[in-house]
Amino acid sequence: MTDIGDRESLGELPDPLGLAGIEFVEYATARPQALGRLLEALGFVAVARHRSREVTLYRQGPMNVVVNAHGRAPAGSPEEAHDAPVIAAFALRVRDAAAAYQRALDRGAWAVPVQVQPMELHIPAIHGVASSRIYFVDRWQEFSIYDVDFVPVPGAPRHPESPAGLRWFGLVQYIGNDRTPDWTDFYEELLGFRALPDGQRFGILPKGRVLQSPCGTFYLQLIEPEPGILEVDDRESLARVAFGAPDVLKAVDLLRARGVEFFEAEKLHSDVQGALTKPALHGVTFELVRVPR
Amino acid sequence: MTGGAHAEGNFADFGVDTVSFAGPLPGKLAAARAAGFTQAMLSARELVDHAQGQEAALQAVRASGLRVTGLQVLRDFEGLSGPRHAYKVDVAQAMLELCARAGAKLLLVCSTTSPEADTGIETMARDLRKLAMLAVPLGVKVAYEGLSWGRAINEFPQAWDVVVEADMPNLGIALDSFHALAAHTPIDDLDLLDPDKVFLVQLADFMGEARSGEERLAAGCHFRVFPGEGMHGDALAEWVKRLRAIGYRGDWSLEVFNDDYRQMPVTLVAERARRSAVWLGETVLQRAVPLPHAMRRRP
16 A cells, blocks of 8 residues: 555654653652652652662652652752752653654754663663753553562552542743743754643643643643843753642642642642642652643 | 953953964963953864863863853854764764853854755755754854855855754854955845844954955955954944844954964954954944943843
């Protein structure tokens, strides 16, 4: 049969990578136990440990978080000075990891050398913002990438449910002044994201530009420094993750009972649209965003 | 601010390119600073050539207190294929990393002179777009300059067409008065440009005429002089005023490749650079008061 693409120009598919959400988010920290306690308060359970390194896999519902005690915050950053955890990577589920990786390199992504990755299983990665990495994972349906590198924690459930019904909503990225167009093109071209219209926002922190993944299941929010500030902190970073919650206020009550503290000020407070946790461990925050179940 | 006896000069947005001076990098930086400049365009070769190594060069740049206008220069990047392209991507990555380490927010890229290059506009635009994409995570802008002896792109309107075709926010154009004057590019062509996409303007005059590509190459690499010292001062002044009129508010860099200056004491040459900057700022652009954007506040 003749391939239609041989006869008629169809253009590139809107989802060139076959994206299917976030496989995991990785934190790097010199204080893995402290971050682990915070994650457990949020409902995560330590389900597995790395065979040879100080890396722990936390899970709740559909979300995986890798806590890597070997990574560090970028040199010279405030996070480094305080030993604060940083988001070191996120992994995208794609149709074909090798193809996604090569496609990104062809368009101007930086390859990450294999030896700096915590996984012994080869997972291709490109450089993201600051010193962070973006992994491409394609073996997420038939078996788990964690089976190779990780040993289950005895007695822990393999697939703990999320007490508050949380799932990945997205990541917030702080960017430098006037850098919104640069990063928009970066995510559009390399990963197939698209910018939402300026009026379309989620949660209680509706700043900046929101990019939607081609699979439609999660978002990246780009935030520049506040205007009018003379001494601007122009550093860029992955600032926080956001969880989607079917009922934000119910989730806030539940998590508060587990010891999570939320911002409750006049200007910024929990409501049906969203909530923000108070900074812990010198700057780690989490956001809740209302999403219909 | 600049300090010292030269603080009265109103030329904070004028910098000097270190290729204009002779001698080791720390002496060049000190001379630029002493002449009242607050910024300097650096050359990658000088950073890696430093007698005590690259780290010492970077330390000298930081210690100078000068703002880094940008880093030059990536050559013959666009239009290559296969192993040649892969090799140039490696070179580009090394230069971008050097930019980040040197605090340079801009990388200068010159139009290709390579006989191997495919000079189709779509190919060149695709490659420059990829280069700019590489620069995004490092926060570097890429400024593409049409060399007047470039193979296919040898005047700024052509370079502009490639930049427009590439359509990448951190990719813009670099202008050089030498190339525009030598190639007799009509001054009205400046009106075609979007001033926000002009990332750098380099300024130099020269003696005589340079009609052929070979003559331009010789004059451009050996016989430039500072603006106000050459034979095209009036044309150069009009050119600068036109750029101001279309809304250009970025950096101006004095880039003077001159064999005589490379065997003169650096302080003398820096003083000539200073006189040129004062002429441009006060006589050509007729500034008398401090620059309105000297205090940088976001709108």
